[in-house]
Each structure stands twice: as C-alpha cells, then as structure tokens.
Amino acid sequence: MNAPADIRGSGLQEGESRYFNREVSWLAFNRRVLEEAANPAHPLLERLRFLSISGSNLDEFFSVRVAGLKEHQLEATEHRSYDGRTPTQQLERISEDADVLIAEQQRTWLELSDLLGKAGVEVVAPSGLHAKERDWLRTQLSEQILPVLTPQAVDPSHPFPFVPNLGFALVFSMVDTADGEAVSEVLMIPASVPRFLRLPGQQSRFIAIDDAITANLDLLFPGFELIGAGAFRVLRDTDIEIEEDAEDLVRHFRSAIKQRRRGRVIRLEFSSGTPSDLELLVREGLGAEHALIAESSGFIGITDLGQLVEDEGHPELRFKPYTPRFPERIKEHGGDCFAAIRGKDIVVHHPYESFDVVVAFLRQAASDPDVLAIKQTLYRAGKQSAIIDALVAAAEAGKSVTAVVELKARFDEEQNLLWASRLERAGVQVVYGFTQWKTHAKVSMVVRREGGTYRTYCHFGTGNYHPTTARFYTDLSFFTASKRAARDAAKLFNFISGYVPPKGLELLTMSPVNLREKLSGWIDSEIANARAGKPAAVWAKMNSLVDPAIIDKLYEASEAGVKIDLVVRGICCLRPGIPGLSSNIRVKSIVGRFLEHSRVWCFANGARMPNAKARLFISSADWMPRNLDRRVEVAVPLENPTVHAQVLDQVMVANLIDNEQSWTLDGEGHYTRVDPGKKPFNLHTYFMTNPSLSGRGQALEGKKVPKLKLEQGG
Missing domain, CATH: 3.30.1840.10 (Polyphosphate kinase middle domain)
Incomplete structure (x- = not known):
C-alpha cells in the first residue's frame, strides 16, 4: 500500500511519507529497551535483564517480521509498506539499524560484565579459573x-x-x-x-x-x-x-x-x-x-x-521486592468477589494489585453451588495456570464451562493445544474460534442463581489470563455485574462459538464488527466539538499505533484543533508535531520497571480534560489493522464514577506526567529521554505506594491519595 501522495499544506517535504516505517519504529522501541540496560538508575542485574530482553525481542523480530519481508523479497512481490518502501528497501534499512543495535548490545554487555564482576557476579574465561575450579569443571x-x-x-x-x-x-x-x-x-x-x-x-x-x-x-x-x-x-x-x-x-x-x-x-x-x-x-x-x-x-x-x-542471590543488585495488594473492598466482603462486584464495579490495576483476584473470582465460581455456567477466553495462559485449574475444577463440579482457546497465539500454540486437551478431558466445552481471525479479547463471564433469578458477573481485561506476566505487565481488570455487559458478553461468546453475528450491542464495541467504525466516530465527535469552539481532546494509551486510516483520522483531528496526547510504548507510525499535519499531536513512550501493556482510550466529550463526562474505554486492542480487522477484540466503556476517576484521573494522568521513564517522539522519528527536572515523577513508584480508588474499601477511604495534576491541561 502506498502512502497518500498529497502533502500540500503540511510541513512534510516532497517525497516524505505521512507515516513512519513500522519495522524501523519497532527497532527504535527495542533501542529504548536497550537504553534501560545502560541506565544507572537501575540495579545492575535489572540492567542485565533489560539487555537480555532486548536480545529476545530482536530474535522474535527476525524470525517473524524479517522472515515475512524475506519471503516477499524472494517471491519478488511488489508489496509495499505504508510508507511506500519495497521489501528489499525495508530489509536494507533493517539490516543497517539492527547491526548498530547489535553492536550496542555487545558494548553494553562488556560494560555490564565489568561492573557485575566488581559487584560479585563474574563470568570468567577458562584462563581465569582456579585449579580447584578446573578440576570441578572437568x-x-x-x-x-x-x-x-x-x-x-x-x-x-x-x-x-x-x-x-x-x-x-x-x-x-x-x-x-x-x-x-x-x-x-x-x-x-x-x-x-x-x-x-x-x-x-x-x-x-x-x-x-x-x-x-x-x-x-x-x-x-x-x-x-x-x-x-x-x-x-x-x-x-x-x-x-x-x-x-x-x-x-x-x-x-x-x-x-x-x-x-x-x-x-x-x-x-x-x-x-x-x-x-x-x-x-x-x-x-x-x-x-x-x-x-x-x-x-x-x-x-x-x-x-x-x-x-x-x-539466586545478590538482592542488592535487583529491584526492591514488591508485593501486590489484594483489593481491600473484596477483603471487606470476606473474600466474596461476587458480593463486592454486586455492590459496585471494580477496576484492578495489575501488577500493583494482585492477579490473584482474577483467580479468586474463578475459583469462587468453581466452588459456588449457585454458579451454573462459566465462559472464558484464553489467549495466553502460561505454563502453570491457576486459571486452567479453576476451569477444570468447575467442570468436574458439574458446571457448564466453555473455554475459547486461541490456537493462533504466536509461540503459545503448543501450550494452548495442551491446555485444550486437559480442559476437554475434564468436560469443558472447548471452542477454537475462527480460522481467519484470532480471538484476542480478554473476557470471562459467570452465571449465578440469586434469589430465584440469574445474575451474570463479567471480567474484561486489557491483558492475558497469565499469572506470570501479570506480575510485571501493567494491565487493567474490570469487574461488573451490569446487565448490559452480561447481554453483550453472551453475544460475544455466541459469535465465537456459533458464528452468530452480535446484533444490537448495548455496551461493548467489538472488532471486526464495529470497532473501527466506532473509533473513527469518537474521534469525529472531538473534531466536531473543536470546530464548534468546545474543548476537544483525545488521550490514548496502547502498545502500538500502525493503522493508516486511524492515523489519518488523528491527523484530521489535530488540524481541526483537537489536542491529542498518545502514550505508545512500542511501534508508532504516526509522525507527531508536523505543521499542517499533526501540530496538535504529542507522542511519548514509557519503558521502565514494568511493561506498559494496558490499552485506554479517552475522549474529552466537550469539556476540558480530565473531566467526569469524558468518554472512557479500556480495550484488548491496539490501533493496528490486525486488531481492527482480523481479530476479535472488545472495547468496554467505564461509566461508574469511581472507576472512571481511577482510570482517567489516576492511570492516564500518571502516564502523561511521568518524566522518569518517558521518551518523547519527534516528527523525524527520533526519541528523546525526558529530563525529570526539579519535579521528578515515576508512575510505577506512584502506583506501588498508593491504593487505587475503586478497590481500596472503607478501611482505606481516609488514606490520602496524592492528587495528580496535568499542568498542560487538555
């Protein structure tokens, strides 16, 4: 696909693309990961972990993305990237950038190995072995x-x-x-x-x-x-x-x-x-x-x-251990997840709040005699999964259990096949979804008999049902007993299992059904507000921004006067700050102790951001063609005032004002580390030391949570 040729009225030069190249942007992201290995603010073994992660990331990049380009090149196809490059042109640029990155990895390892040796962790050459060590080694x-x-x-x-x-x-x-x-x-x-x-x-x-x-x-x-x-x-x-x-x-x-x-x-x-x-x-x-x-x-x-x-060993060379909190509201209900959710919607912020609450939700469903049915999507569940154990226990207890196991989860296909076999042996109805689409939505629903009627409890997540990654991925878990959410979740599962089109959705927005259309419509509403002289803003947090149609819509919004702030951890193909094209768009990336993984979308809705009337969504989807067109994804509006305030005024504002782990992107594709100046703020430290609004319970209601302020406004 070629980029649009018309760049009149913008700050772009003739021949320049409206988009950054996806692969080059990814390499820039991995360079930011590698930079953390050189960051003296981190303990030495954590710096080594960042170096290892940069290596693992690059391995996957070559075996997936470069492999695809190589296939196009060998087949002599003219498939062009959104920025207009042929496979051969992309491979040449990738080779140059990757060589620089790999050389920097080696320099970083030499530096770290020297520092680690002085700190008591030494990798020795054979010539450096003592006599007893040589004997032991043989x-x-x-x-x-x-x-x-x-x-x-x-x-x-x-x-x-x-x-x-x-x-x-x-x-x-x-x-x-x-x-x-x-x-x-x-x-x-x-x-x-x-x-x-x-x-x-x-x-x-x-x-x-x-x-x-x-x-x-x-x-x-x-x-x-x-x-x-x-x-x-x-x-x-x-x-x-x-x-x-x-x-x-x-x-x-x-x-x-x-x-x-x-x-x-x-x-x-x-x-x-x-x-x-x-x-x-x-x-x-x-x-x-x-x-x-x-x-x-x-x-x-x-x-x-x-x-x-x-x-094991050398705790002084690692991050200080952190123990996630378990939501006080659920504790105050004696650990009864259903009672807590019945009282009010809850958002659990991982990894600051424990993933155990998600496991407890399903374990309670498995053991509760009033629970009749459980339906669950599984994209990645890990090798030792308490989620699988809970579903097996529920099926063995005679409940109706349906699990949507996605076989196309890259590098987890074999593990997911094993889970599917175990679930089927226990009596779970296993569904594999669509051949052409991945089921990437993170949804769980529990149907419970209460007082002669049925009530459905739902969990919607931005991350996988994976206990291990939930310890270092930042994600949001939303629990609700909303009847609208229940009806829509049921339609979602019927769509996956029976190919029944989900008509008349009341709360959820779903791809590939209507998510692209709705997302464009929400941005259009901000454009209309800006043209009417009302405050207009878009805040969004995601892993990747690639989709050219959405990028073009953001460009249109920018030049209509909509203030756009994007927190994009990884790939970003949008060019910010270009006069006449994206002058009102700012893009930042956060790379730190935890992996930013949650997807949050905010639309000002006619008032200065942040505000209580803003349209606010969490989602499983990034803004990429695959998420909007070739995956089953869900976006969930957050309407409860406390939950709304937690995600908008706490989570999003903290991401926007972080200055200790943040990088800003300019219109040429360069990322610059933010200088904390005299007012350093680390969002990870903030959430490790302060309770959430929706899960803190009465015991913590009096605990003062520092008010976050976005000085530049919306």
Whole structure:
C-alpha cells in the first residue's frame, strides 16, 4: 500500500511519507529497551535483564517480521509498506539499524560484565579459573554434561545435522592424530543444557558452556588435534500459515508446529574468528544461502544472559521486592468477589494489585453451588495456570464451562493445544474460534442463581489470563455485574462459538464488527466539538499505533484543533508535531520497571480534560489493522464514577506526567529521554505506594491519595 501522495499544506517535504516505517519504529522501541540496560538508575542485574530482553525481542523480530519481508523479497512481490518502501528497501534499512543495535548490545554487555564482576557476579574465561575450579569443571562436564551432548561428523555419509530455531552449536575442524585424517564436527548444545555453569564456592562465578567445552575438548574428542573452531546460532522463520479450508484446525496446528522447527533460516550468526571454511560448511549444510549472515564481536545469544539474572542471590543488585495488594473492598466482603462486584464495579490495576483476584473470582465460581455456567477466553495462559485449574475444577463440579482457546497465539500454540486437551478431558466445552481471525479479547463471564433469578458477573481485561506476566505487565481488570455487559458478553461468546453475528450491542464495541467504525466516530465527535469552539481532546494509551486510516483520522483531528496526547510504548507510525499535519499531536513512550501493556482510550466529550463526562474505554486492542480487522477484540466503556476517576484521573494522568521513564517522539522519528527536572515523577513508584480508588474499601477511604495534576491541561 502506498502512502497518500498529497502533502500540500503540511510541513512534510516532497517525497516524505505521512507515516513512519513500522519495522524501523519497532527497532527504535527495542533501542529504548536497550537504553534501560545502560541506565544507572537501575540495579545492575535489572540492567542485565533489560539487555537480555532486548536480545529476545530482536530474535522474535527476525524470525517473524524479517522472515515475512524475506519471503516477499524472494517471491519478488511488489508489496509495499505504508510508507511506500519495497521489501528489499525495508530489509536494507533493517539490516543497517539492527547491526548498530547489535553492536550496542555487545558494548553494553562488556560494560555490564565489568561492573557485575566488581559487584560479585563474574563470568570468567577458562584462563581465569582456579585449579580447584578446573578440576570441578572437568568432573562436571564428564558426569553431567557430556552424556547429553552428541558430536556429529559431517562427511558424505553423515549429512549436516538439523539445527532448530534459536539453536546454538559449536563447529570444529580436527585431525585424527592416529591416521592424520581431517574431520569436521558439529556439536549441538541442547536447550536443556544451561548456557552458563555456576562454579562452586561462595562467590557468584560462572563460565559459559561453549568456553567450558572448548577448553576441555580432549574429554569429547580424545586423540584429535584441533585445527579450527567456531560457534553459530540459527534463527528461522517461525510463522505458521493458516489454511482457511483446513478440515481439522487442531490437526493442522499440530502439523504446522512441527514444520515451524524447519522454517527457512533467516539469520545465521557466527562467533568472531570462525574460520571461513567452517562458515561455508555451516551455510551450505543449513541451506542458508538467502540468510542474513553476521559475525558477532562478542557474546552470541544475548537473550541467554537472562540466566545470570535468575540465579539466586545478590538482592542488592535487583529491584526492591514488591508485593501486590489484594483489593481491600473484596477483603471487606470476606473474600466474596461476587458480593463486592454486586455492590459496585471494580477496576484492578495489575501488577500493583494482585492477579490473584482474577483467580479468586474463578475459583469462587468453581466452588459456588449457585454458579451454573462459566465462559472464558484464553489467549495466553502460561505454563502453570491457576486459571486452567479453576476451569477444570468447575467442570468436574458439574458446571457448564466453555473455554475459547486461541490456537493462533504466536509461540503459545503448543501450550494452548495442551491446555485444550486437559480442559476437554475434564468436560469443558472447548471452542477454537475462527480460522481467519484470532480471538484476542480478554473476557470471562459467570452465571449465578440469586434469589430465584440469574445474575451474570463479567471480567474484561486489557491483558492475558497469565499469572506470570501479570506480575510485571501493567494491565487493567474490570469487574461488573451490569446487565448490559452480561447481554453483550453472551453475544460475544455466541459469535465465537456459533458464528452468530452480535446484533444490537448495548455496551461493548467489538472488532471486526464495529470497532473501527466506532473509533473513527469518537474521534469525529472531538473534531466536531473543536470546530464548534468546545474543548476537544483525545488521550490514548496502547502498545502500538500502525493503522493508516486511524492515523489519518488523528491527523484530521489535530488540524481541526483537537489536542491529542498518545502514550505508545512500542511501534508508532504516526509522525507527531508536523505543521499542517499533526501540530496538535504529542507522542511519548514509557519503558521502565514494568511493561506498559494496558490499552485506554479517552475522549474529552466537550469539556476540558480530565473531566467526569469524558468518554472512557479500556480495550484488548491496539490501533493496528490486525486488531481492527482480523481479530476479535472488545472495547468496554467505564461509566461508574469511581472507576472512571481511577482510570482517567489516576492511570492516564500518571502516564502523561511521568518524566522518569518517558521518551518523547519527534516528527523525524527520533526519541528523546525526558529530563525529570526539579519535579521528578515515576508512575510505577506512584502506583506501588498508593491504593487505587475503586478497590481500596472503607478501611482505606481516609488514606490520602496524592492528587495528580496535568499542568498542560487538555
């Protein structure tokens, strides 16, 4: 798709696009993540965690986004990005930016390894081992590691071994000293083998597994002389193509998951100094003639550094532990979630407030004899899921339980298949949804018999039903006993399970039904207010902003006089602050201790923001074509005054005034870290130290919560 050519009246130059490139914007986001690894305000092991995350992010970027572009390039398609670039042009720019990012990762690791060594966490080379450590290492390798390893010769009778996605291996050229015959060997390091071995003793000393093996090759190859050695890492295309006419979706995914392991090699990374003949052996053996080839100047597989972070000890090098609060309102009802929700809508703000309340909601439903039915969407639930346990318990207790399990949740397909099997064995009615659309909405509904009638309790979330990520993702959980919400939630589940179009929605807005149309309409209302001389503003918080039609609508609103403030953590294709195009749009990104994940949309509705009459929504959807057109998503209005005030006056204002973890985006695509100045404000610290408005209960009603003020207004 080409960008609109008409840029008359704007501050854009001839040939400039109205949009930033999606892939370049993503790389800029990962650079902000990497910057946190260099942030002296963070403890050292937390800085190392940010470095590891930047590596993991980049791996996924290559195996998904770059893989897709590579396929377009090889097929010689003219598919252009929204900013008008061909696949080849995008790959060239990505390669340049990624190389700079990877070089910065290596520099950051050198800096951190030096600082960590001085702080008592040391990664040592073989030459730095003490005599006792060398002896221990040889014993450890002989007894614990080498039995797991399988060296494989490469010759006409031994084809090159298969190396899976994210596979790490060593490669050697050797000579048999007995007969002088040359041999090439490949040694895969299985994922079950730790990347670092912790050396014995009180100190936190580690050695990388590849260094340990290479320094003790005689244990693995007795009688051989080493001629050359290297290491390599493989990234493959991990996308799964959905066949719309697949007769059995489950069988199709089981087959596709196996095929994904053998996807096209997208990137091949070699250790510095790997002999050219060994590089050629690996490239030919993997069929990687079209892969991006890179030689690392340092540590291969930056994501594996996360193992050092998970090692126990050194609390002084980590963030101070934080224990999430459990909403006081529910405690005051003796832990009865239904009674608390019946009294008033509640918003739970994760991770500051515990995800346990969501689990407790479902556990209570499972054990309550008056609960008749539970319906639940599951996109990502994690490996150890209390949510699954609760649904199984409910089914085994004889309740009607329906679970919508999304098989197309990238990298969770296999886990979701396992959950689906367990749920079905327990008697849960498992629904897999649509072939062409992902069910990304986060919804749970519980039908309960009360006083001769039925009442439905609903939970709507901005994040997944995932207990692990809920500890460090910021998300919102909204609980309500609204009859309108109940009727709409029922229509949502009927849409997914029975393909019944959800007509006459009273409260919810849903994609791909009417979310795009409604979102544009809400922005149009602000445009009309601005033209009528009324206050007009849009505040929105999301993970990504990509959709060109929505971006164009925001441009239109900006030039009509609507004040627009966007908090976009990751990809942002909108160009802010361009005269005549986006002069009234400001964009910021927040990267800090917690991952900003909640989606919140606010529309001034004729009064200065923030105000009690503003239209306010939480959603599972980002503003991307896939969310608006190819996914089942939900946007939920927040109408209860306390809940409204909590999300608008607390959550959104805190995001807008944060100046310790924030970056601002300019019209050229550059992000600049905000200077806190004389009034530093950290939204994560604020929410860790203050109760929420809707969940604090009577016991905390008197506790003063600092009033947040947005000085620039709306």
